[in-house]
Amino acid sequence: MSVVPVCYPERTIRYMNITFEPIGFIHSPFKEKFGIPRQPGLVPEARASLELVPPYNRPEAVAELEGYSHVWIQFVFHQILHEQWRPRVRPPRLGGNRRVGVFASRSPFRPNPIGLSVVALERVVVDGDRVVLELSGVDLLDATPVLDIKPYIAYVDSIPDAVSGFAPSAPDLRLEVGFSELAEGQLEAREDGAALRPLITRLLGLDPRPAYAAEDGRVYGFRLHDFDLRWQVDGDQVQVLELRPASSS
Amino acid sequence: MSVVPVCYPERTIRYMNITFEPIGFIHSPFKEKFGIPRQPGLVPEARASLELVPPYNRPEAVAELEGYSHVWIQFVFHQILHEQWRPRVRPPRLGGNRRVGVFASRSPFRPNPIGLSVVALERVVVDGDRVVLELSGVDLLDATPVLDIKPYIAYVDSIPDAVSGFAPSAPDLRLEVGFSELAEGQLEAREDGAALRPLITRLLGLDPRPAYAAEDGRVYGFRLHDFDLRWQVDGDQVQVLELRPASSS
Numbered sequence: 001m002s003v004v005p006v007c008y009p010e011r012t013i014r015y016m017n018i019t020f021e022p023i024g025f026i027h028s029p030f031k032e033k034f035g036i037p038r039q040p041g042l043v044p045e046a047r048a049s050l051e052l053v054p055p056y057n058r059p060e061a062v063a064e065l066e067g068y069s070h071v072w073i074q075f076v077f078h079q080i081l082h083e084q085w086r087p088r089v090r091p092p093r094l095g096g097n098r099r100v101g102v103f104a105s106r107s108p109f110r111p112n113p114i115g116l117s118v119v120a121l122e123r124v125v126v127d128g129d130r131v132v133l134e135l136s137g138v139d140l141l142d143a144t145p146v147l148d149i150k151p152y153i154a155y156v157d158s159i160p161d162a163v164s165g166f167a168p169s170a171p172d173l174r175l176e177v178g179f180s181e182l183a184e185g186q187l188e189a190r191e192d193g194a195a196l197r198p199l200i201t202r203l204l205g206l207d208p209r210p211a212y213a214a215e216d217g218r219v220y221g222f223r224l225h226d227f228d229l230r231w232q233v234d235g236d237q238v239q240v241l242e243l244r245p246a247s248s249s
Numbered sequence: 250m251s252v253v254p255v256c257y258p259e260r261t262i263r264y265m266n267i268t269f270e271p272i273g274f275i276h277s278p279f280k281e282k283f284g285i286p287r288q289p290g291l292v293p294e295a296r297a298s299l300e301l302v303p304p305y306n307r308p309e310a311v312a313e314l315e316g317y318s319h320v321w322i323q324f325v326f327h328q329i330l331h332e333q334w335r336p337r338v339r340p341p342r343l344g345g346n347r348r349v350g351v352f353a354s355r356s357p358f359r360p361n362p363i364g365l366s367v368v369a370l371e372r373v374v375v376d377g378d379r380v381v382l383e384l385s386g387v388d389l390l391d392a393t394p395v396l397d398i399k400p401y402i403a404y405v406d407s408i409p410d411a412v413s414g415f416a417p418s419a420p421d422l423r424l425e426v427g428f429s430e431l432a433e434g435q436l437e438a439r440e441d442g443a444a445l446r447p448l449i450t451r452l453l454g455l456d457p458r459p460a461y462a463a464e465d466g467r468v469y470g471f472r473l474h475d476f477d478l479r480w481q482v483d484g485d486q487v488q489v490l491e492l493r494p495a496s497s498s
Contacts, residue, residue: 087307101309112397158406
């Protein structure tokens with residue numbers, strides 16, 4: 001971390017630039033924005049790891065972190081770093097057509113594109129200078145740069161009765177998910193098939209389609225792990241068509 | 250926000266610098282670190298305001314924010330910007346003599362000194378290009394640069410059953426607070442006296458002394474608003490001695 005020019009006279013225009021450096025990066029099955037759960041915790045089966053990079057990969061810096069069931073990850077929305085912030089955004093929870101102020105949203109298109117997610121901490125793995133946090137319930141893109149890890153302190157951070165504007169409750173699990181014969185065979189052929197099935201079922205059950213672009217019968221796809229997951233919706237049913245190897249797409 | 254040099258080859262050392270600019274600054278009665286509540290929410294009487302600065306002072310950027318009772322403030326620990334991070338820290342909750350990893354703490358001495366506080370949002374005031382959020386329950390130093398405001402979304406952010414290592418519950422309100430005749434008179438002479446009394450009572454009742462430096466009979470002081478609050482402890486009693494004008498101290 002370093003501070004670039006600071007002029008901070010009282011009661012005049014104030015200016016200050018602060019430079020941050022990632023402490024680590026995320027390894028996640030989510031390789032593109034489409035398909036990522038809209039909030040952390042919605043898909044407990046979504047696992048990822050956070051690998052600390054030098055000079056922050058010091059085992060003593062994570063000492064006693066395993067006493068916490070959850071951690072805050074403060075990260076950079078790295079895929080949109082070169083985009084402008086938007087004073088008003090259209091949150092998906094509102095169907096994508098109502099606008100609210102960016103500070104009344106968790107949209108990435110913020111003046112400082114810093115994300116904040118609370119995720120479950122499954123394990124801390126220290127092996128020489130490899131320091132890795134295994135996480136679940138993530139909504140994090142692969143290769144996300146992480147700025148900070150903080151313990152979740154329930155007596156401070158948990159406010160169950162907080163009034164939450166236009167996002168009062170978790171979205172319902174709406175759709176039923178089935179697998180085509182092709183997809184079944186592909187799942188069975190994979191070593192991680194047993195873990196993939198509940199992940200895919202939960203991801204698609206939440207209906208990842210943007211409300212304004214939800215079309216029955218259309219084939220959607222997004223990259224998950226090393227394949228393109230191809231699926232379509234018919235009413236309240238999702239059919240997983242194929243786990244197509246990404247190289248052939 | 251701007252990105253400085255980025256080299257991001259897979260599986261080699263990764264490097265990336267990201268520069269952030271404050272969107273606003275905090276106006277708070279807390280003028281020094283000593284005396285600030287150790288976590289947000291502990292002192293509901295602690296009020297502050299967040300004033301957005303150009304070009305972020307756009308009323309539309311806070312549209313519908315008032316639908317939320319609480320907001321996250323992501324800020325810079327600006328008073329320690331030139332200090333080194335520490336892999337291990339001594340949290341005050343542990344009496345200041347047990348060390349834990351910095352990522353298992355909310356200590357400011359982090360690789361990227363970004364703070365995170367959930368505070369109550371009392372009101373959003375828009376008056377031309379003045380855009381101000383009135384906050385309560387703050388643990389924020391005066392002049393703190395703010396990087397982001399996010400709505401508190403209870404169904405995502407609130408995890409009442411999260412296991413919280415060495416900080417399992419709120420500290421008890423331990424000490425009884427009385428006022429000297431001098432302090433009583435000074436409170437009565439102030440316009441803000443009626444609001445100050447419960448603030449001071451709650452602040453000192455939580456015993457702001459670091460555990461390793463708590464001495465009965467010693468006179469402690471910290472700057473609050475425009476005065477030095479001077480007080481001493483005797484057993485489970487705090488006596489407020491004086492609200493001494495800061496200029497004469």
